[in-house]
Structures are given as structure tokens and as C-alpha cells.
Amino acid sequence: MxxxxxxxxxxxxxxxxxxxxxxxxxxxxxxxxxxxxxxxxxxxxxxxxxxxxLDPWRKTLVARHPDRPHCSDYIAQLFNEYTPLAGDRAFGEDHAVLGGLARFNDAPCVVIGHEKGNDTKSRIFRNFGMARPEGYRKAVRLMDLADRFRLPVITLVDTAGAYPGKGAEERGQSEAIARSTEKCLQIGVPLVTVVIGEGGSGGAVAFAAANRVAMLEHSIYSVISPEGCASILWKDSNKMKEAAEALRLTAQDLKKLGVIDRIISEPVGGAQRAPADAIAAVGREITAMLAEMAEMKPAELIKDRRQKFLNMGSKALAG
The missing domain is CATH 4.10.860 (DNA Excision Repair, Uvrb; Chain A)
Structure with missing residues (x-):
């Protein structure tokens, strides 16, 4: 431990x-x-x-805990017949993004998520869960596939943000994130998201413009990391605790603001202390969220999703 x-x-x-x-x-x-x-x-x-x-900064530390279950752990425990699909059909494969066909509760679906890796070698291989443009374009391809065959999409978010490297920018990182976010809003199938660790910036939103968004109790979801925010606002990354407080990045704050729909309780001491229990809890909530949309037609699902995000803006203006 x-x-x-x-x-x-x-x-x-x-x-x-x-x-x-x-x-x-x-x-x-x-x-x-x-x-x-x-x-x-x-x-x-x-x-x-x-x-x-826990204060927001401590929740940030827990959300980043290396022993928390990762996307691959959720896929292994919650999904059957997982068949990974690779590549964006344009540039290459992004190992920071897992995705493919699977069965959830014995029903076919598409699952997509960020994978950080669990040791030095795998973290480097997975680029610490920070996707490049080809990762987002792979997600778009999989969402198109799900839409074509009427399969629900389940996304698992755990990233500090999209990869900011030179190569990613040269290949259109911003455009790829925008296209993935747009595709989330366009597909006529149920789309549910669970933030299982970090939900960082547009790199998270690109998978999370969903009908239903849930967060684990000690996960975080924010427009920028506390360190990045502190560096910009105060020119001092050591003010990350103040930044974490100001960002309102906890599940509890975001539920009050209407940004997310559900908070999933974690075992005492966080998901890292009882991974199997945390994964099972996530599975139950995914089941409940999908059940809420079982009878909705494609046009209703699209309208429901778009209205969810329009309402967030109305709340912000009203507040």
C-alpha cells in the first residue's frame, strides 16, 4: 500500500x-x-x-493515487468478451486510450477510457493516460460504430489532460478534442460517463459530454489542474491548495452545480484500499444510469444530452 x-x-x-x-x-x-x-x-x-x-487538495491527491483501480481493471471486472479496437485510421494507435466492443450485463456495448498504467514501464507506454489526437480520433471512430449498430457507449475518464507535446499539437490536438466532444453530443445512443480518478480539462470533456455523468466520491473534474491554475493566477505552483479550493473540482461541489448527476461512494480510505468493491459500485451505477435511458429514442437521447449542457450554462448565469 x-x-x-x-x-x-x-x-x-x-x-x-x-x-x-x-x-x-x-x-x-x-x-x-x-x-x-x-x-x-x-x-x-x-x-x-x-x-x-477531505479538503479539495487532499481529494486531488487521492484521485491521483497510483493504487486506485484503472480503466483496464474496470474493463476486466465489469465487462465480458472485451474486444479492443485499435487505431484512428489516419495516423496510428494511441495506447493512452482503451476502447472496443464488449458486453456489460450480457448486453453489447462500446467502452472507451483513459488508461494511465500501473508501473513505470506501463505508464510510459500509456503516456500517463494523456491522449494524443489519434486517441480522440479513435474514440470518434468507436462512437460512430456504436451509433451505427445502436450500442450504448460507456466511457471511463482518468486523465490529467490531453497531451500537450509538440507532435500532438502538429497533428491537431485541439481539433481532435473538439471533434470528439461534438461526436458525444451527436450520437443517438445512450452515453454514460464515470470519472474514476482525474477528469482533467478538455481531455476529459471529450469523453464526458454524456447523458449521465457520475464521479467516484474522491475523484476530481476540473478545467485545469490545481498546479496549472496556481501557476497562471499566482505565478506560483505552490499555491495549488488554494487553487484546488477555488476550482470547485470535487464531486460534491460539481453535484451541487449540476455538472454531474451522481456521486459513487468509495470504500473507507478510498478506492485504492478495496478496488474490487469500488469497481462493483461503479458497475451498479452504470447499470442504473443505462436503465434510465432504456426506453428513450435516438432523438430523445440527443435532445436530453444537449439540454443537460445548455442547462449548466443557464445555472451559471443565474448564479
Missing amino acids: TYLDFEKPLADIEGKAEELRSLARKGEGVDLEKEAAALDKKAGDMLRDLYKN
Whole structure:
């Protein structure tokens, strides 16, 4: 388990409890198991207290936690017969974006998501989940396929943002993001999105202009990273805590603002502590969101989706 900075006191307690259990297994003390159990209770209480009222910056750290389940984990546990489809038919394959045909609850669908990777090698291979233009163009191709065969689209968002490198800009990064966002609004099939970690900038919106948008309890969704915002506003990236507060990037704030529709509860201590439970919770919410649109016709789905985003602007002006 990787501990975040604010979890250091918890790490000390859990480490001590594990030491005592190790000694008990070696028969070095009959009362050590009881002492370990007492420390476990203390650690459990501390964990609940730490996660009860996380501030926006701490939520940002949790959303970025390397042990949180990634897109590939959700696909493996929630979907059957997943068949990945590669390439944008224009330039190449983008390994930061996973997508293909699958079955969800035994019904055919298309699933698309950002994949960050889970170790140094895979993170480099996946470009840390930051998609290039070909990733967004692949998503457009898959959404076209879903529309043609009347398949619902499920997207899993987890990216710090679109890749800002020179090559990506040369190949039309902004245009690709815009086309993907446009395609989300055009398809006549149900489109549901879950932000499972970071939802950064246009790189996230390109997959998330959906009929229903849900966020995991400790995920974030914002127009810019707190560090980037702090660098622009205060010329000081160390003011990221103030920026995180101002950005209103938490699921709780965004639900109040009408930007998202649902908050998915995480296990105590975050999805990284019980990945299987978190993934199962996401599966239940996807099922519920799809059920809400089961009887809607293509024109109704498109109107519903467009109206959702028009209403956000009206709320902002009214507020």
C-alpha cells in the first residue's frame, strides 16, 4: 500500500500492527495479537476520520493515487468478451486510450477510457493516460460504430489532460478534442460517463459530454489542474491548495452545480484500499444510469444530452 503524505500517522500505526502480528506468528508473545488488534482498531478510526472531510487538495491527491483501480481493471471486472479496437485510421494507435466492443450485463456495448498504467514501464507506454489526437480520433471512430449498430457507449475518464507535446499539437490536438466532444453530443445512443480518478480539462470533456455523468466520491473534474491554475493566477505552483479550493473540482461541489448527476461512494480510505468493491459500485451505477435511458429514442437521447449542457450554462448565469 502506498501512503499519501497526510496518511503518514496511519502508516506508522498499521506498520506497527503488522510488526506485532509477524512476531506473534513466530510465537514470540501470546498477547501480541491483542495488541495488534487494538492498533488495527485505532488505525480504522483514524482512517475514517482522515477521509470524513477531505479538503479539495487532499481529494486531488487521492484521485491521483497510483493504487486506485484503472480503466483496464474496470474493463476486466465489469465487462465480458472485451474486444479492443485499435487505431484512428489516419495516423496510428494511441495506447493512452482503451476502447472496443464488449458486453456489460450480457448486453453489447462500446467502452472507451483513459488508461494511465500501473508501473513505470506501463505508464510510459500509456503516456500517463494523456491522449494524443489519434486517441480522440479513435474514440470518434468507436462512437460512430456504436451509433451505427445502436450500442450504448460507456466511457471511463482518468486523465490529467490531453497531451500537450509538440507532435500532438502538429497533428491537431485541439481539433481532435473538439471533434470528439461534438461526436458525444451527436450520437443517438445512450452515453454514460464515470470519472474514476482525474477528469482533467478538455481531455476529459471529450469523453464526458454524456447523458449521465457520475464521479467516484474522491475523484476530481476540473478545467485545469490545481498546479496549472496556481501557476497562471499566482505565478506560483505552490499555491495549488488554494487553487484546488477555488476550482470547485470535487464531486460534491460539481453535484451541487449540476455538472454531474451522481456521486459513487468509495470504500473507507478510498478506492485504492478495496478496488474490487469500488469497481462493483461503479458497475451498479452504470447499470442504473443505462436503465434510465432504456426506453428513450435516438432523438430523445440527443435532445436530453444537449439540454443537460445548455442547462449548466443557464445555472451559471443565474448564479
